[in-house]
Amino acid sequence: MKIETLYTVSESTEHAAIRHDKFSVFEVYNGNANNNGTAATTNNISYTMGALVLTGATNVHIVYYGNWTTNQQNIVNTFISTIGSTSWFNIEKTYYFQISNTSSKVYTTGPLTLGNTTTNNYTNGTQLTGTSIKDIIYNHITKGQLPNDQRAIYLLLSSSDVKENYTTTSSFCNSYCGYHSTFSRGTSKYIYGFIGNPQKCINSCSVYNKLVSPNGDVGVDAMLTPVAHEIVEAMSDPWLNAWRDINQNENADKW
Numbered sequence: 001m002k003i004e005t006l007y008t009v010s011e012s013t014e015h016a017a018i019r020h021d022k023f024s025v026f027e028v029y030n031g032n033a034n035n036n037g038t039a040a041t042t043n044n045i046s047y048t049m050g051a052l053v054l055t056g057a058t059n060v061h062i063v064y065y066g067n068w069t070t071n072q073q074n075i076v077n078t079f080i081s082t083i084g085s086t087s088w089f090n091i092e093k094t095y096y097f098q099i100s101n102t103s104s105k106v107y108t109t110g111p112l113t114l115g116n117t118t119t120n121n122y123t124n125g126t127q128l129t130g131t132s133i134k135d136i137i138y139n140h141i142t143k144g145q146l147p148n149d150q151r152a153i154y155l156l157l158s159s160s161d162v163k164e165n166y167t168t169t170s171s172f173c174n175s176y177c178g179y180h181s182t183f184s185r186g187t188s189k190y191i192y193g194f195i196g197n198p199q200k201c202i203n204s205c206s207v208y209n210k211l212v213s214p215n216g217d218v219g220v221d222a223m224l225t226p227v228a229h230e231i232v233e234a235m236s237d238p239w240l241n242a243w244r245d246i247n248q249n250e251n252a253d254k255w
Contacts, residue, residue, distance in 0.1 A: 045251055051242035053097045054191075054235040055106045059115030059152040063140055066122055066159030072220045076157065077114055079224050080231070084112030088228075095236040095243055095251060108235050115152055118145040128158065130166040133194050134183040141190075153180075153234045154192040155227065160199035160219050173201035178226035180234040191238045193230040198222050228252075 060080050064073055083089055089112065096105040118140050124132045137154045140146045146154065158164065164172040166179070173196070180193035198205030199219030206222040213221035229252040236243045237250045244250060 045243055045245045045249070045254060047096070047098070047243055048241055049101070050099055051097075052239055053095060053108055053242050054151060054153075054238055055097055055108055056110075056151075058108075058110060058112050058235055059147075059149060060112065060231060061115040061146045061149065061152055061154050062117040063120055063137055063146070063154070063156045064117065064159075065120045065128070065136065065156055066126070066162045068119060068157075068159055072217060073117065075215045075217060075220050076223070076227065077117065079227065080112075081114045083228055083231075084110050089232070092232045092235060092251070097242075112231070112235070115149070116146050122162075126162050128156075128162060128164040128194075133164070134192065137190070137192055138183075138185055148188070150189055150191075152191070153231060153238075154190060155230070156192070156194050157223065157227070158194070158196045160197040162196060164194065164196055172196045173198060173204055177205040178223075178230050180230040182239060191234050193234060195223050195226045195230065 062076070062080075089110075093107055093109050096107045098105045120136060120140070123139075124136060128136075133156050137146070137156055141148050141154075158172075166175075170176070172194075177198060178193065178195035180191070182189055182191055184190075197219040199222075202210050202218060202222065205226070206218065210218065212218070215221050233250040233252045245254065
């Protein structure tokens with residue numbers, strides 16, 4: 001599986017963005033986990049002692065960027081509101097934070113909940129970059145449209161007419177379907193992710209149903225797999241240094 005790690009400098013702080021190639025995001029639904037909800041055992045994933053994970057209540061705040069109908073937003077909102085109570089999410093609950101070998105483990109039990117949502121009517125046009133996505137999310141925080149919550153996950157979800165380039169050689173649809181990372185503003189640090197609507201590149205970012213889908217919206221339904229993928233990875237590996245295997249794959253890359 002191809003994992004591309006990109007390093008960018010923002011306000012004198014270096015961050016790594018874990019970007020999943022356009023096929024790896026689908027492995028969130030593959031069967032490399034035991035039926036009893038324990039973590040995957042293929043190419044064992046290991047924990048870096050003391051690295052932080054998101055334990056306890058975790059909110060997912062959303063920026064709907066571009067042209068989103070109410071029905072499309074409801075599809076995503078309902079999905080995020082319910083996945084935390086599924087047997088699939090029980091796999092996530094097997095990951096933990098631990099200070100030392102002799103200390104107690106604190107598991108990522110959630111609950112996972114839908115936080116605040118807001119819309120953005122193309123403030124940065126139809127071409128986004130890795131930098132502009134962070135700026136857009138932070139602007140919504142400073143305007144009070146999203147809470148200032150450094151233990152939450154912020155997702156920017158773009159409509160199908162929006163393009164995104166993290167770098168000049170790495171872009172949505174061509175290189176990946178979604179990613180998660182972090183950014184800093186002053187002394188505050190935030191966990192965020194980006195997933196685009198792949199309606200115009202459905203052969204790259206949809207596995208099965210390319211003409212029909214459960215909610216009657218192929219593009220939005222195709223987003224739900226990378227949405228789930230990035231959420232569970234952002235919980236178990238929020239600062240990109242906690243749960244990895246020897247190839248730097250995170251947990252949802254292995255499920």
